[in-house]
Amino acid sequence: MAIIFSRKCELGIQAVLYLASAEGREVISSEEIANELKIPKEFISKILQELTSSGIISSKKGKMGGFSLAKNPNKIHLIDIVLAIDGADIFSKCVLGFPNCSSETPCPMHATWSQLIDETFKMLSEETIDNYKNKVLRKIESLK
Amino acid sequence: MAIIFSRKCELGIQAVLYLASAEGREVISSEEIANELKIPKEFISKILQELTSSGIISSKKGKMGGFSLAKNPNKIHLIDIVLAIDGADIFSKCVLGFPNCSSETPCPMHATWSQLIDETFKMLSEETIDNYKNKVLRKIESLK
């Protein structure tokens, strides 16, 4: 189903981007996020909880509660979300599924794949969600 | 669990590489492959069946039966195995999981990711299993 990120991670990124695009407003309810992203409220709630406990977003309980970014959008990198939800496995494990390969006698796939995944890691680490929010907002609007 | 290929696909690649490394012998039984790769015989059998029906390997039934490459190892590309088992989704679907994105108003992730996945596709298409077999055989031996 998912390409390289888990579904949870995909939706986590989408949700954080949506929060970023709603700058200026205090908090956004999980219901609004669910409606905008066209996914069940309960599922995104679970994901938002994970992101809250890892410090990327913050939540306000009670009536008029909701979620907001925990820090400035130019301080949040995509890699933060990926690591919080999916962990670091994709950046370290063998792409062919061999257990405990030390890459002492690397197979020919190793070099190319290492380079690709390193570039991916670099991209995710460099890009802040600040750079993304407006374009993705348009994307979300096109879902309506 | 798996990075970008499904577990089936990982094991499919491993199995084809093992067949390639056993050049000269007529057929290899699924049991031998299972033992060498340290995975259940029944699971690899299912995968070998899929690869047989997609024409990458061929099988010989009955006593003394087993599997062998269907063509010269320099004619089999890694992409053949990936497409046969996992299909083309990873090369075309949105990495953020947005449905039907036409990339008319691409988000900033699009360009970088497209490039990375295109390079992956290119690598898988260019590399034949002939290039891989010896190194991977060493890898398999190190599992013992």
Added chain:
DNA sequence: TTTTAATCAGATAAAAATATCTGATTTAAC
């Protein structure tokens, strides 16, 4: 202070992926 609307936390359900079982079929060797 009571009501209401929201998150939170943990349990549960459903779906998908992964793995295993069973029996039929095929073919080599006796």
Added chain:
DNA sequence: GTTAAATCAGATATTTTTATCTGATTAAAA
């Protein structure tokens, strides 16, 4: 021809991932 060893095909079981439900807690507003 019979037996034995292998694939083949489809059903079933297990595990993991994805999704949903339920009830408790929190805090704003009446």
